[in-house]
Amino acid sequence: MERFRIAIIGAGKMGITHCGALMEQDAVRVVAAGDPDTKKLRVLAEGPWPSIEYYDDDFQRLYRVENLSINTGEILASPDVDAVVVSTPNASHYEIVRAALANGKHVLVEKPMTVTYEQARQVVEIAEINNLVFSVGQCWRFHPEVEYVRNVVGSGLIGEIVKVKGYGIHESWMPESSWFVKREFAGGGALIDMGIHPIDTMRYVLDAPGFSHVHAEMLTRYGPYDVEDIGTALLTMDEGGFAQIEFGWANVHSDGVESSLQIFGTKGYVRLFPTTVKYAVSGTRGEFLPSEKHNYLTKELYSAQASHFVECLQKREQGINSAEDNLETIKLIDALYRSSSEKRLVSLGEYEDGGGK
Ligand SMILES: NC(=O)c1ccc[n+]([C@@H]2O[C@H](COP(=O)([O-])OP(=O)(O)OC[C@H]3O[C@@H](n4cnc5c(N)ncnc54)[C@H](O)[C@@H]3O)[C@@H](O)[C@H]2O)c1
Structure with a gap:
Protein backbone atom coordinates (compact mmCIF):
# COMPACT_ATOMS: atom_id res chain seq x y z
CA MET A 1 0.00 0.00 0.00
CA GLU A 2 1.20 3.47 -0.86
CA ARG A 3 1.91 5.40 2.35
CA PHE A 4 1.75 9.17 2.11
CA ARG A 5 4.50 11.07 3.93
CA ILE A 6 2.80 13.91 5.72
CA ALA A 7 4.31 16.80 7.70
CA ILE A 8 2.55 18.91 10.33
CA ILE A 9 3.29 22.63 10.18
CA GLY A 10 2.35 24.25 13.51
CA ALA A 11 2.58 21.89 16.49
CA GLY A 12 -0.01 23.58 18.72
CA LYS A 13 -3.41 22.31 19.79
CA MET A 14 -4.76 21.60 16.32
CA GLY A 15 -1.41 20.42 14.91
CA ILE A 16 -1.25 17.70 17.53
CA THR A 17 -4.92 16.81 16.98
CA HIS A 18 -4.26 16.41 13.23
CA CYS A 19 -1.09 14.48 14.00
CA GLY A 20 -3.02 11.91 16.04
CA ALA A 21 -5.83 11.68 13.49
CA LEU A 22 -3.34 11.09 10.67
CA MET A 23 -1.26 8.57 12.61
CA GLU A 24 -4.41 6.44 12.91
CA GLN A 25 -4.54 6.12 9.11
CA ASP A 26 -2.79 3.04 7.67
CA ALA A 27 -1.86 4.87 4.49
CA VAL A 28 0.01 7.66 6.30
CA ARG A 29 3.40 8.20 7.88
CA VAL A 30 3.72 11.47 9.78
CA VAL A 31 7.34 12.10 8.85
CA ALA A 32 7.94 15.61 10.16
CA ALA A 33 6.61 18.46 12.24
CA GLY A 34 7.75 22.08 12.00
CA ASP A 35 7.27 24.85 14.53
CA PRO A 36 9.55 27.74 15.51
CA ASP A 37 8.63 27.13 19.16
CA THR A 38 10.88 24.39 20.54
CA LYS A 39 8.63 24.01 23.59
CA LYS A 40 5.72 23.03 21.31
CA LEU A 41 7.95 20.52 19.49
CA ARG A 42 9.02 19.07 22.83
CA VAL A 43 5.38 18.59 23.82
CA LEU A 44 4.79 16.78 20.55
CA ALA A 45 7.83 14.56 21.18
CA GLU A 46 7.40 13.94 24.90
CA GLY A 47 3.75 14.72 25.69
CA PRO A 48 1.39 15.17 27.29
CA TRP A 49 -0.45 16.32 24.18
CA PRO A 50 -3.02 19.10 24.61
CA SER A 51 -5.53 16.81 22.86
CA ILE A 52 -4.85 14.16 25.50
CA GLU A 53 -8.57 13.36 25.75
CA TYR A 54 -8.37 12.11 22.15
CA TYR A 55 -4.97 10.42 22.15
CA ASP A 56 -3.90 8.82 25.43
CA ASP A 57 -0.43 7.92 26.78
CA ASP A 58 -0.40 4.51 25.10
CA PHE A 59 -1.17 6.02 21.70
CA GLN A 60 1.54 8.65 22.17
CA ARG A 61 4.11 5.99 23.17
CA LEU A 62 3.27 3.93 20.11
CA TYR A 63 3.47 6.69 17.52
CA ARG A 64 6.27 9.17 17.11
CA VAL A 65 6.91 11.91 14.54
CA GLU A 66 10.21 11.05 12.89
CA ASN A 67 11.65 14.53 12.29
CA LEU A 68 10.97 17.58 14.48
CA SER A 69 12.31 20.87 13.18
CA ILE A 70 12.25 24.57 13.83
CA ASN A 71 12.99 25.07 10.13
CA THR A 72 9.55 25.01 8.53
CA GLY A 73 10.92 26.12 5.14
CA GLU A 74 13.17 23.05 4.96
CA ILE A 75 10.19 20.75 5.58
CA LEU A 76 8.09 22.52 2.94
CA ALA A 77 10.89 22.03 0.37
CA SER A 78 11.80 18.46 1.35
CA PRO A 79 11.49 15.82 -1.39
CA ASP A 80 10.66 13.35 1.40
CA VAL A 81 7.29 14.99 2.13
CA ASP A 82 4.18 14.40 -0.03
CA ALA A 83 1.65 16.54 1.83
CA VAL A 84 1.44 19.03 4.68
CA VAL A 85 -1.17 19.93 7.27
CA VAL A 86 -1.02 23.63 8.12
CA SER A 87 -2.23 24.44 11.63
CA THR A 88 -0.55 27.74 12.42
CA PRO A 89 -2.10 31.12 13.37
CA ASN A 90 -4.51 32.29 10.63
CA ALA A 91 -2.46 35.13 9.11
CA SER A 92 0.48 32.81 8.43
CA HIS A 93 -1.61 30.32 6.39
CA TYR A 94 -1.19 32.23 3.13
CA GLU A 95 2.64 32.22 2.99
CA ILE A 96 2.97 28.65 4.28
CA VAL A 97 0.29 27.22 1.98
CA ARG A 98 1.66 29.12 -0.99
CA ALA A 99 5.18 27.75 -0.38
CA ALA A 100 3.87 24.22 0.15
CA LEU A 101 1.81 24.23 -3.07
CA ALA A 102 4.64 25.85 -5.04
CA ASN A 103 6.87 22.98 -3.84
CA GLY A 104 4.36 20.40 -5.11
CA LYS A 105 2.92 19.37 -1.73
CA HIS A 106 -0.74 18.51 -1.26
CA VAL A 107 -2.27 20.61 1.53
CA LEU A 108 -4.85 20.38 4.29
CA VAL A 109 -5.00 23.83 5.91
CA GLU A 110 -6.95 24.68 9.04
CA LYS A 111 -9.81 27.15 8.75
CA PRO A 112 -9.69 29.95 7.72
CA MET A 113 -7.90 28.97 4.48
CA THR A 114 -6.46 32.52 4.40
CA VAL A 115 -7.50 35.81 5.96
CA THR A 116 -8.49 37.58 2.70
CA TYR A 117 -10.32 36.57 -0.44
CA GLU A 118 -7.47 37.72 -2.69
CA GLN A 119 -4.98 35.47 -0.86
CA ALA A 120 -7.41 32.54 -1.10
CA ARG A 121 -7.92 33.09 -4.82
CA GLN A 122 -4.15 33.03 -5.39
CA VAL A 123 -3.47 29.80 -3.49
CA VAL A 124 -6.41 27.98 -5.08
CA GLU A 125 -4.98 28.93 -8.47
CA ILE A 126 -1.52 27.55 -7.59
CA ALA A 127 -3.10 24.25 -6.46
CA GLU A 128 -5.04 24.01 -9.72
CA ILE A 129 -1.99 24.74 -11.89
CA ASN A 130 0.09 22.16 -9.99
CA ASN A 131 -2.77 19.59 -9.91
CA LEU A 132 -2.60 19.17 -6.12
CA VAL A 133 -5.16 18.10 -3.55
CA PHE A 134 -6.03 21.18 -1.49
CA SER A 135 -8.46 20.82 1.42
CA VAL A 136 -9.61 23.11 4.23
CA GLY A 137 -10.23 21.96 7.80
CA GLN A 138 -13.89 22.94 7.99
CA CYS A 139 -14.39 20.03 10.35
CA TRP A 140 -18.18 20.38 10.73
CA GLU A 300 -14.42 11.37 15.29
CA LEU A 301 -14.73 14.61 13.30
CA TYR A 302 -10.97 14.97 12.96
CA SER A 303 -10.51 11.25 12.27
CA ALA A 304 -13.13 11.42 9.49
CA GLN A 305 -11.46 14.55 8.10
CA ALA A 306 -8.02 12.86 8.09
CA SER A 307 -9.42 9.72 6.47
CA HIS A 308 -11.14 11.81 3.79
CA PHE A 309 -7.90 13.67 3.08
CA VAL A 310 -6.09 10.36 2.59
CA GLU A 311 -8.85 9.17 0.26
CA CYS A 312 -8.46 12.37 -1.76
CA LEU A 313 -4.69 11.78 -1.96
CA GLN A 314 -5.25 8.20 -3.12
CA LYS A 315 -7.77 9.22 -5.78
CA ARG A 316 -6.00 12.49 -6.59
CA GLU A 317 -9.27 14.39 -6.32
CA GLN A 318 -10.64 17.33 -4.36
CA GLY A 319 -12.86 16.43 -1.44
CA ILE A 320 -16.08 17.67 0.17
CA ASN A 321 -13.95 20.31 1.92
CA SER A 322 -12.08 21.48 -1.17
CA ALA A 323 -10.29 24.82 -1.14
CA GLU A 324 -12.00 25.68 -4.41
CA ASP A 325 -15.40 25.44 -2.72
CA ASN A 326 -14.08 27.18 0.40
CA LEU A 327 -13.14 30.18 -1.73
CA GLU A 328 -16.82 31.18 -1.55
CA THR A 329 -16.82 30.92 2.26
CA ILE A 330 -13.75 33.17 2.42
N1 LIG B 1 -11.21 23.24 13.20
C1 LIG B 1 -11.18 23.45 14.49
O1 LIG B 1 -11.91 22.85 15.23
C2 LIG B 1 -10.18 24.43 15.04
C3 LIG B 1 -10.10 24.63 16.42
C4 LIG B 1 -9.13 25.51 16.90
C5 LIG B 1 -8.28 26.16 16.01
N2 LIG B 1 -8.42 25.97 14.68
C6 LIG B 1 -7.51 26.63 13.72
O2 LIG B 1 -6.25 25.95 13.76
C7 LIG B 1 -5.18 26.86 13.58
C8 LIG B 1 -4.21 26.72 14.74
O3 LIG B 1 -4.90 26.96 15.95
P1 LIG B 1 -4.39 26.32 17.34
O4 LIG B 1 -5.52 26.45 18.30
O5 LIG B 1 -3.78 24.98 17.12
O6 LIG B 1 -3.25 27.38 17.73
P2 LIG B 1 -1.99 27.13 18.66
O7 LIG B 1 -1.55 28.47 19.12
O8 LIG B 1 -2.29 26.08 19.69
O9 LIG B 1 -0.89 26.51 17.67
C9 LIG B 1 -0.31 27.23 16.62
C10 LIG B 1 1.13 26.75 16.48
O10 LIG B 1 1.69 27.30 15.29
C11 LIG B 1 3.05 27.64 15.56
N3 LIG B 1 3.51 28.60 14.55
C12 LIG B 1 3.35 29.95 14.51
N4 LIG B 1 3.88 30.46 13.38
C13 LIG B 1 4.38 29.39 12.69
C14 LIG B 1 5.06 29.26 11.45
N5 LIG B 1 5.30 30.32 10.67
N6 LIG B 1 5.45 28.02 11.05
C15 LIG B 1 5.20 26.93 11.82
N7 LIG B 1 4.55 27.01 13.01
C16 LIG B 1 4.16 28.22 13.43
C17 LIG B 1 3.02 28.17 16.98
O11 LIG B 1 4.32 28.16 17.58
C18 LIG B 1 2.05 27.20 17.64
O12 LIG B 1 2.72 26.06 18.16
C19 LIG B 1 -5.82 28.24 13.45
O13 LIG B 1 -5.92 28.59 12.10
C20 LIG B 1 -7.21 28.08 14.06
O14 LIG B 1 -8.18 28.93 13.50
C21 LIG B 1 -9.34 25.11 14.19
Whole structure:
Protein backbone atom coordinates (compact mmCIF):
# COMPACT_ATOMS: atom_id res chain seq x y z
CA MET A 1 0.00 0.00 0.00
CA GLU A 2 1.20 3.47 -0.86
CA ARG A 3 1.91 5.40 2.35
CA PHE A 4 1.75 9.17 2.11
CA ARG A 5 4.50 11.07 3.93
CA ILE A 6 2.80 13.91 5.72
CA ALA A 7 4.31 16.80 7.70
CA ILE A 8 2.55 18.91 10.33
CA ILE A 9 3.29 22.63 10.18
CA GLY A 10 2.35 24.25 13.51
CA ALA A 11 2.58 21.89 16.49
CA GLY A 12 -0.01 23.58 18.72
CA LYS A 13 -3.41 22.31 19.79
CA MET A 14 -4.76 21.60 16.32
CA GLY A 15 -1.41 20.42 14.91
CA ILE A 16 -1.25 17.70 17.53
CA THR A 17 -4.92 16.81 16.98
CA HIS A 18 -4.26 16.41 13.23
CA CYS A 19 -1.09 14.48 14.00
CA GLY A 20 -3.02 11.91 16.04
CA ALA A 21 -5.83 11.68 13.49
CA LEU A 22 -3.34 11.09 10.67
CA MET A 23 -1.26 8.57 12.61
CA GLU A 24 -4.41 6.44 12.91
CA GLN A 25 -4.54 6.12 9.11
CA ASP A 26 -2.79 3.04 7.67
CA ALA A 27 -1.86 4.87 4.49
CA VAL A 28 0.01 7.66 6.30
CA ARG A 29 3.40 8.20 7.88
CA VAL A 30 3.72 11.47 9.78
CA VAL A 31 7.34 12.10 8.85
CA ALA A 32 7.94 15.61 10.16
CA ALA A 33 6.61 18.46 12.24
CA GLY A 34 7.75 22.08 12.00
CA ASP A 35 7.27 24.85 14.53
CA PRO A 36 9.55 27.74 15.51
CA ASP A 37 8.63 27.13 19.16
CA THR A 38 10.88 24.39 20.54
CA LYS A 39 8.63 24.01 23.59
CA LYS A 40 5.72 23.03 21.31
CA LEU A 41 7.95 20.52 19.49
CA ARG A 42 9.02 19.07 22.83
CA VAL A 43 5.38 18.59 23.82
CA LEU A 44 4.79 16.78 20.55
CA ALA A 45 7.83 14.56 21.18
CA GLU A 46 7.40 13.94 24.90
CA GLY A 47 3.75 14.72 25.69
CA PRO A 48 1.39 15.17 27.29
CA TRP A 49 -0.45 16.32 24.18
CA PRO A 50 -3.02 19.10 24.61
CA SER A 51 -5.53 16.81 22.86
CA ILE A 52 -4.85 14.16 25.50
CA GLU A 53 -8.57 13.36 25.75
CA TYR A 54 -8.37 12.11 22.15
CA TYR A 55 -4.97 10.42 22.15
CA ASP A 56 -3.90 8.82 25.43
CA ASP A 57 -0.43 7.92 26.78
CA ASP A 58 -0.40 4.51 25.10
CA PHE A 59 -1.17 6.02 21.70
CA GLN A 60 1.54 8.65 22.17
CA ARG A 61 4.11 5.99 23.17
CA LEU A 62 3.27 3.93 20.11
CA TYR A 63 3.47 6.69 17.52
CA ARG A 64 6.27 9.17 17.11
CA VAL A 65 6.91 11.91 14.54
CA GLU A 66 10.21 11.05 12.89
CA ASN A 67 11.65 14.53 12.29
CA LEU A 68 10.97 17.58 14.48
CA SER A 69 12.31 20.87 13.18
CA ILE A 70 12.25 24.57 13.83
CA ASN A 71 12.99 25.07 10.13
CA THR A 72 9.55 25.01 8.53
CA GLY A 73 10.92 26.12 5.14
CA GLU A 74 13.17 23.05 4.96
CA ILE A 75 10.19 20.75 5.58
CA LEU A 76 8.09 22.52 2.94
CA ALA A 77 10.89 22.03 0.37
CA SER A 78 11.80 18.46 1.35
CA PRO A 79 11.49 15.82 -1.39
CA ASP A 80 10.66 13.35 1.40
CA VAL A 81 7.29 14.99 2.13
CA ASP A 82 4.18 14.40 -0.03
CA ALA A 83 1.65 16.54 1.83
CA VAL A 84 1.44 19.03 4.68
CA VAL A 85 -1.17 19.93 7.27
CA VAL A 86 -1.02 23.63 8.12
CA SER A 87 -2.23 24.44 11.63
CA THR A 88 -0.55 27.74 12.42
CA PRO A 89 -2.10 31.12 13.37
CA ASN A 90 -4.51 32.29 10.63
CA ALA A 91 -2.46 35.13 9.11
CA SER A 92 0.48 32.81 8.43
CA HIS A 93 -1.61 30.32 6.39
CA TYR A 94 -1.19 32.23 3.13
CA GLU A 95 2.64 32.22 2.99
CA ILE A 96 2.97 28.65 4.28
CA VAL A 97 0.29 27.22 1.98
CA ARG A 98 1.66 29.12 -0.99
CA ALA A 99 5.18 27.75 -0.38
CA ALA A 100 3.87 24.22 0.15
CA LEU A 101 1.81 24.23 -3.07
CA ALA A 102 4.64 25.85 -5.04
CA ASN A 103 6.87 22.98 -3.84
CA GLY A 104 4.36 20.40 -5.11
CA LYS A 105 2.92 19.37 -1.73
CA HIS A 106 -0.74 18.51 -1.26
CA VAL A 107 -2.27 20.61 1.53
CA LEU A 108 -4.85 20.38 4.29
CA VAL A 109 -5.00 23.83 5.91
CA GLU A 110 -6.95 24.68 9.04
CA LYS A 111 -9.81 27.15 8.75
CA PRO A 112 -9.69 29.95 7.72
CA MET A 113 -7.90 28.97 4.48
CA THR A 114 -6.46 32.52 4.40
CA VAL A 115 -7.50 35.81 5.96
CA THR A 116 -8.49 37.58 2.70
CA TYR A 117 -10.32 36.57 -0.44
CA GLU A 118 -7.47 37.72 -2.69
CA GLN A 119 -4.98 35.47 -0.86
CA ALA A 120 -7.41 32.54 -1.10
CA ARG A 121 -7.92 33.09 -4.82
CA GLN A 122 -4.15 33.03 -5.39
CA VAL A 123 -3.47 29.80 -3.49
CA VAL A 124 -6.41 27.98 -5.08
CA GLU A 125 -4.98 28.93 -8.47
CA ILE A 126 -1.52 27.55 -7.59
CA ALA A 127 -3.10 24.25 -6.46
CA GLU A 128 -5.04 24.01 -9.72
CA ILE A 129 -1.99 24.74 -11.89
CA ASN A 130 0.09 22.16 -9.99
CA ASN A 131 -2.77 19.59 -9.91
CA LEU A 132 -2.60 19.17 -6.12
CA VAL A 133 -5.16 18.10 -3.55
CA PHE A 134 -6.03 21.18 -1.49
CA SER A 135 -8.46 20.82 1.42
CA VAL A 136 -9.61 23.11 4.23
CA GLY A 137 -10.23 21.96 7.80
CA GLN A 138 -13.89 22.94 7.99
CA CYS A 139 -14.39 20.03 10.35
CA TRP A 140 -18.18 20.38 10.73
CA ARG A 141 -18.56 18.99 7.23
CA PHE A 142 -17.54 15.61 8.68
CA HIS A 143 -20.25 15.45 11.35
CA PRO A 144 -22.91 12.78 10.60
CA GLU A 145 -25.67 15.15 11.72
CA VAL A 146 -24.49 17.79 9.24
CA GLU A 147 -24.84 15.13 6.56
CA TYR A 148 -28.29 14.28 7.92
CA VAL A 149 -29.41 17.94 7.76
CA ARG A 150 -27.93 18.24 4.26
CA ASN A 151 -29.97 15.22 3.15
CA VAL A 152 -33.18 16.61 4.72
CA VAL A 153 -32.71 19.90 2.85
CA GLY A 154 -31.70 18.16 -0.39
CA SER A 155 -34.73 15.84 -0.29
CA GLY A 156 -37.09 18.84 -0.45
CA LEU A 157 -38.85 17.69 2.75
CA ILE A 158 -38.85 21.18 4.24
CA GLY A 159 -39.60 22.94 0.96
CA GLU A 160 -37.83 26.02 -0.33
CA ILE A 161 -35.38 27.64 2.06
CA VAL A 162 -36.51 31.08 3.21
CA LYS A 163 -34.38 31.74 6.28
CA VAL A 164 -31.28 30.41 8.03
CA LYS A 165 -30.20 31.28 11.56
CA GLY A 166 -26.73 30.24 12.62
CA TYR A 167 -24.31 30.89 15.38
CA GLY A 168 -20.74 30.23 16.31
CA ILE A 169 -20.34 31.42 19.88
CA HIS A 170 -18.02 30.55 22.75
CA GLU A 171 -19.79 31.28 26.02
CA SER A 172 -16.80 32.39 28.06
CA TRP A 173 -13.63 32.33 26.07
CA MET A 174 -11.43 35.26 27.13
CA PRO A 175 -8.03 34.54 25.55
CA GLU A 176 -6.36 37.78 26.61
CA SER A 177 -2.79 36.82 25.68
CA SER A 178 -3.52 34.52 22.75
CA TRP A 179 -2.75 35.25 19.07
CA PHE A 180 -6.49 34.72 18.38
CA VAL A 181 -7.27 38.25 19.65
CA LYS A 182 -4.48 40.01 17.74
CA ARG A 183 -5.33 41.17 14.22
CA GLU A 184 -1.72 40.82 13.08
CA PHE A 185 -1.82 37.03 13.68
CA ALA A 186 -5.53 36.21 13.47
CA GLY A 187 -6.61 38.48 10.59
CA GLY A 188 -9.90 39.11 12.39
CA GLY A 189 -11.81 38.13 15.50
CA ALA A 190 -14.89 36.10 16.37
CA LEU A 191 -16.20 36.13 12.78
CA ILE A 192 -13.16 34.50 11.17
CA ASP A 193 -12.68 32.22 14.17
CA MET A 194 -16.23 31.11 15.08
CA GLY A 195 -18.71 32.68 12.62
CA ILE A 196 -16.94 30.92 9.76
CA HIS A 197 -18.24 27.54 11.03
CA PRO A 198 -21.99 28.18 10.62
CA ILE A 199 -21.37 30.14 7.40
CA ASP A 200 -19.43 27.30 5.82
CA THR A 201 -21.83 24.66 7.16
CA MET A 202 -24.80 26.61 5.79
CA ARG A 203 -23.12 26.69 2.37
CA TYR A 204 -22.56 22.93 2.61
CA VAL A 205 -26.04 21.87 3.71
CA LEU A 206 -27.77 24.21 1.23
CA ASP A 207 -25.48 22.92 -1.56
CA ALA A 208 -23.55 26.10 -2.31
CA PRO A 209 -26.25 28.74 -2.74
CA GLY A 210 -25.22 32.07 -4.28
CA PHE A 211 -25.35 35.26 -2.20
CA SER A 212 -26.08 38.69 -3.61
CA HIS A 213 -25.15 41.01 -0.73
CA VAL A 214 -24.17 41.06 2.94
CA HIS A 215 -24.24 43.36 5.94
CA ALA A 216 -22.38 42.99 9.26
CA GLU A 217 -22.33 44.68 12.64
CA MET A 218 -19.32 44.02 14.91
CA LEU A 219 -18.15 45.30 18.29
CA THR A 220 -15.32 44.78 20.76
CA ARG A 221 -16.88 44.77 24.24
CA TYR A 222 -15.49 41.88 26.24
CA GLY A 223 -11.71 42.37 26.23
CA PRO A 224 -8.81 44.67 25.25
CA TYR A 225 -8.61 43.31 21.69
CA ASP A 226 -8.01 44.95 18.31
CA VAL A 227 -10.53 42.53 16.73
CA GLU A 228 -14.28 42.04 17.15
CA ASP A 229 -15.57 39.82 19.96
CA ILE A 230 -19.27 39.98 19.11
CA GLY A 231 -21.21 40.50 15.90
CA THR A 232 -24.14 39.72 13.65
CA ALA A 233 -24.18 39.14 9.90
CA LEU A 234 -27.08 39.29 7.48
CA LEU A 235 -26.58 37.53 4.14
CA THR A 236 -29.07 37.66 1.25
CA MET A 237 -29.25 34.70 -1.12
CA ASP A 238 -29.60 34.99 -4.88
CA GLU A 239 -32.83 32.99 -4.65
CA GLY A 240 -34.29 35.49 -2.17
CA GLY A 241 -33.86 33.70 1.17
CA PHE A 242 -31.67 35.22 3.85
CA ALA A 243 -29.33 34.11 6.63
CA GLN A 244 -28.65 35.65 10.00
CA ILE A 245 -25.40 34.53 11.62
CA GLU A 246 -24.27 35.44 15.13
CA PHE A 247 -20.71 35.13 16.36
CA GLY A 248 -18.86 35.83 19.57
CA TRP A 249 -16.37 34.64 22.16
CA ALA A 250 -17.95 35.41 25.50
CA ASN A 251 -21.68 35.64 25.01
CA VAL A 252 -23.54 33.47 27.48
CA HIS A 253 -26.48 31.91 25.72
CA SER A 254 -28.87 29.08 26.49
CA ASP A 255 -29.43 27.77 23.00
CA GLY A 256 -27.50 24.53 22.54
CA VAL A 257 -23.78 24.01 22.02
CA GLU A 258 -21.24 26.54 20.78
CA SER A 259 -22.31 26.35 17.17
CA SER A 260 -25.62 25.64 15.55
CA LEU A 261 -27.74 26.13 12.47
CA GLN A 262 -31.51 26.42 12.01
CA ILE A 263 -33.03 26.21 8.54
CA PHE A 264 -36.57 27.39 7.88
CA GLY A 265 -38.29 26.12 4.73
CA THR A 266 -41.72 26.76 3.24
CA LYS A 267 -42.85 23.27 4.46
CA GLY A 268 -40.78 22.67 7.57
CA TYR A 269 -37.77 23.32 9.72
CA VAL A 270 -34.51 21.52 10.41
CA ARG A 271 -32.04 22.30 13.13
CA LEU A 272 -28.46 21.18 13.67
CA PHE A 273 -27.09 20.71 17.24
CA PRO A 274 -29.36 19.61 18.81
CA THR A 275 -30.62 18.07 15.59
CA THR A 276 -34.36 18.16 15.01
CA VAL A 277 -36.66 18.25 12.01
CA LYS A 278 -40.28 19.37 11.91
CA TYR A 279 -42.44 19.26 8.83
CA ALA A 280 -46.08 19.15 7.73
CA VAL A 281 -47.48 15.99 6.07
CA SER A 282 -50.92 16.24 4.41
CA GLY A 283 -51.99 18.98 6.76
CA THR A 284 -50.69 17.23 9.92
CA ARG A 285 -47.41 17.93 11.58
CA GLY A 286 -44.62 15.37 11.44
CA GLU A 287 -41.69 15.43 13.79
CA PHE A 288 -38.50 13.43 14.13
CA LEU A 289 -35.92 13.92 16.86
CA PRO A 290 -32.84 11.89 15.99
CA SER A 291 -30.74 12.90 18.99
CA GLU A 292 -30.72 15.05 22.09
CA LYS A 293 -27.26 16.00 23.23
CA HIS A 294 -24.13 16.73 21.24
CA ASN A 295 -20.51 17.44 21.52
CA TYR A 296 -19.90 18.73 18.04
CA LEU A 297 -16.11 18.82 18.31
CA THR A 298 -15.54 15.12 18.77
CA LYS A 299 -12.41 13.17 17.97
CA GLU A 300 -14.42 11.37 15.29
CA LEU A 301 -14.73 14.61 13.30
CA TYR A 302 -10.97 14.97 12.96
CA SER A 303 -10.51 11.25 12.27
CA ALA A 304 -13.13 11.42 9.49
CA GLN A 305 -11.46 14.55 8.10
CA ALA A 306 -8.02 12.86 8.09
CA SER A 307 -9.42 9.72 6.47
CA HIS A 308 -11.14 11.81 3.79
CA PHE A 309 -7.90 13.67 3.08
CA VAL A 310 -6.09 10.36 2.59
CA GLU A 311 -8.85 9.17 0.26
CA CYS A 312 -8.46 12.37 -1.76
CA LEU A 313 -4.69 11.78 -1.96
CA GLN A 314 -5.25 8.20 -3.12
CA LYS A 315 -7.77 9.22 -5.78
CA ARG A 316 -6.00 12.49 -6.59
CA GLU A 317 -9.27 14.39 -6.32
CA GLN A 318 -10.64 17.33 -4.36
CA GLY A 319 -12.86 16.43 -1.44
CA ILE A 320 -16.08 17.67 0.17
CA ASN A 321 -13.95 20.31 1.92
CA SER A 322 -12.08 21.48 -1.17
CA ALA A 323 -10.29 24.82 -1.14
CA GLU A 324 -12.00 25.68 -4.41
CA ASP A 325 -15.40 25.44 -2.72
CA ASN A 326 -14.08 27.18 0.40
CA LEU A 327 -13.14 30.18 -1.73
CA GLU A 328 -16.82 31.18 -1.55
CA THR A 329 -16.82 30.92 2.26
CA ILE A 330 -13.75 33.17 2.42
CA LYS A 331 -15.40 35.59 -0.02
CA LEU A 332 -18.37 35.93 2.37
CA ILE A 333 -16.06 36.47 5.36
CA ASP A 334 -14.08 39.09 3.42
CA ALA A 335 -17.29 40.85 2.32
CA LEU A 336 -18.61 40.88 5.90
CA TYR A 337 -15.41 42.52 7.15
CA ARG A 338 -15.67 45.03 4.29
CA SER A 339 -19.27 45.76 5.31
CA SER A 340 -18.29 46.32 8.94
CA SER A 341 -15.26 48.52 8.26
CA GLU A 342 -16.97 50.61 5.55
CA LYS A 343 -20.36 50.62 7.36
CA ARG A 344 -22.36 49.69 4.29
CA LEU A 345 -24.18 46.91 2.47
CA VAL A 346 -21.65 45.00 0.33
CA SER A 347 -22.65 43.42 -2.98
CA LEU A 348 -20.85 40.17 -3.84
CA GLY A 349 -20.74 41.55 -7.40
CA GLU A 350 -17.88 43.77 -6.15
CA TYR A 351 -15.69 40.64 -6.18
CA GLU A 352 -16.06 40.03 -9.89
CA ASP A 353 -13.28 40.96 -12.34
CA GLY A 354 -10.57 41.23 -9.67
CA GLY A 355 -12.68 43.36 -7.33
CA GLY A 356 -11.72 41.29 -4.28
CA LYS A 357 -8.42 43.09 -3.77
N1 LIG B 1 -11.21 23.24 13.20
C1 LIG B 1 -11.18 23.45 14.49
O1 LIG B 1 -11.91 22.85 15.23
C2 LIG B 1 -10.18 24.43 15.04
C3 LIG B 1 -10.10 24.63 16.42
C4 LIG B 1 -9.13 25.51 16.90
C5 LIG B 1 -8.28 26.16 16.01
N2 LIG B 1 -8.42 25.97 14.68
C6 LIG B 1 -7.51 26.63 13.72
O2 LIG B 1 -6.25 25.95 13.76
C7 LIG B 1 -5.18 26.86 13.58
C8 LIG B 1 -4.21 26.72 14.74
O3 LIG B 1 -4.90 26.96 15.95
P1 LIG B 1 -4.39 26.32 17.34
O4 LIG B 1 -5.52 26.45 18.30
O5 LIG B 1 -3.78 24.98 17.12
O6 LIG B 1 -3.25 27.38 17.73
P2 LIG B 1 -1.99 27.13 18.66
O7 LIG B 1 -1.55 28.47 19.12
O8 LIG B 1 -2.29 26.08 19.69
O9 LIG B 1 -0.89 26.51 17.67
C9 LIG B 1 -0.31 27.23 16.62
C10 LIG B 1 1.13 26.75 16.48
O10 LIG B 1 1.69 27.30 15.29
C11 LIG B 1 3.05 27.64 15.56
N3 LIG B 1 3.51 28.60 14.55
C12 LIG B 1 3.35 29.95 14.51
N4 LIG B 1 3.88 30.46 13.38
C13 LIG B 1 4.38 29.39 12.69
C14 LIG B 1 5.06 29.26 11.45
N5 LIG B 1 5.30 30.32 10.67
N6 LIG B 1 5.45 28.02 11.05
C15 LIG B 1 5.20 26.93 11.82
N7 LIG B 1 4.55 27.01 13.01
C16 LIG B 1 4.16 28.22 13.43
C17 LIG B 1 3.02 28.17 16.98
O11 LIG B 1 4.32 28.16 17.58
C18 LIG B 1 2.05 27.20 17.64
O12 LIG B 1 2.72 26.06 18.16
C19 LIG B 1 -5.82 28.24 13.45
O13 LIG B 1 -5.92 28.59 12.10
C20 LIG B 1 -7.21 28.08 14.06
O14 LIG B 1 -8.18 28.93 13.50
C21 LIG B 1 -9.34 25.11 14.19
